[in-house]
Amino acid sequence: MIAIGEASRQSGVGIETIRYYEREGIVPRPARALNNRRLYxxxxxxxxxFLKKCRDLGFSLSDAKVLLELSEGSAEDCRSVKELAEAHIASVRSKIDELRHLEHALSELTANCDSGNVHCPMLQRLRTVDDI
Amino acid sequence: MIAIGEASRQSGVGIETIRYYEREGIVPRPARALNNRRLYxxxxxxxxxFLKKCRDLGFSLSDAKVLLELSEGSAEDCRSVKELAEAHIASVRSKIDELRHLEHALSELTANCDSGNVHCPMLQRLRTVDDI
DNA sequence: CTTGATCCTGTAGTTACTACAGGAGTTATA
DNA sequence: TATAACTCCTGTAGTAACTACAGGATCAAG
Known part of the structure; x- marks a missing residue:
């Protein structure tokens, strides 16, 4: 059994974040030493x-919680896992599309933007053009 | 001069958001009618x-504020605008890269995930594999 | 015995809004 | 003219997922 600092080091989850997960009921309350310190x-x-990996993969905390619960259930519900993951993949893909659109719009905006202009064409377009 | 509801309709910025921008000093305080209602x-x-377009383009609110100020300055500082915009484009591009990486990792994770499995291979990998 | 590291609880801050509560004034209809 | 429905006001609190203290206790090393 280790203290919270060591648990943080071994998991990659920050100390404050670990306590936050405990407060939010994402992880069960750990054991306590006689001096009231948490023992993991x-x-x-x-x-x-597990939670760290889910978060790094962009799952929301509540999705991560569901995945963790599924992972601890007696019969792992693979279908639920797949549904959750595929919904997430879809949202990642649509985010990519959005960002590509943004990238394009931004490139266009800055295209004629050179120092020396008295009136910045990008600002001009931001002020006047209706569809960005 | 129009009331806040009409200003919201014409600008596409929500009423509460307009008041929020005012509180935060993003836009100047508007005139007031005798009955204390805001007049735009x-x-x-x-x-x-202008702010709406900046936000739609993914600029942070504080960046949007800077752009608005630049746009209202007597001599528009095109170089500053371009720098801000290009930094933003760079961050958009790196976000796209990150998301593509995520998409790939997620697709791999779910590849062997079929209903009927007793042990979900995705959960297995989330539990054990070190580099996601 | 002191110094510095680690831990505790509890609260507040972050971003950019959004959603009330509770009240007042305005507009349209019966 | 009464009343209903709408819009507006201020002020506060909630959202996601942490992060950063404050103020205090405990522990390990020299």
Missing amino acids: SANDVGRLR | SANDVGRLR
């Missing part, structure tokens, strides 16, 4: 690492 | 539309 098992650290 | 000029609405 290897299992606890595993949970934190 | 065409100029005020123009500012709101």
Whole structure:
């Protein structure tokens, strides 16, 4: 059993974040030492690492919580996992499309933007053009 | 001079958001009618539309504020505008890259995920693999 | 015995809004 | 003219997912 600092190091989840997950009921309350300090098992650290990976993959915290619960259930519900993941993939793809559109619009805006202009063409377009 | 509801309709910025921009000093305080209601000029609405476009383009509110100020300055500083916009384009591009990486990782994770499995391979990998 | 590291609880700040609550004034209809 | 429906006002709190303290206790090392 290790202290919170060590659990943070081993999982990559910040100390304050670990306490936050506990407050929010994302992870169960850990054991406590006699001096009231939190004590984490290897299992606890595993949970934190699992959550970290989900978050790094862009899953929302509540999705991550669901995945963690599915992962701890007796019969892992693969279909639910896949549905959640594919909805997430879809949202990632649409975000990519949006950003590509943005990138294009921004490139166009700055195209004629050179120092020395008295009136900036980008600002001009931001002020006047209706469809960006 | 129009009321806040009409200004919201004409600019596409929500009423509460307009009041929020005022509180935050993003836009100047508008005139007031005798009954204390806000009154907006065409100029005020123009500012709101400008902000709306910046936000739609993904600029942060503080960037949008800077752009608005630049746009109202006597000599428009085209270089500053371009720098801000290009930094933003760069961050959009790196976000796109990140998301593409995510998309790839997620697709891999779900590849063998079919209903009927007792143990979900995606959860397995989330539990065990070190580099996602 | 002191110094510095780590831990505790509890609260507030972050971004950019959004959603009330509770009240007042305005406009349209019966 | 009464009343209903609408718009507006201020002020506060909630959202996501942390992050950053404040103020205090405890622990390990020299």
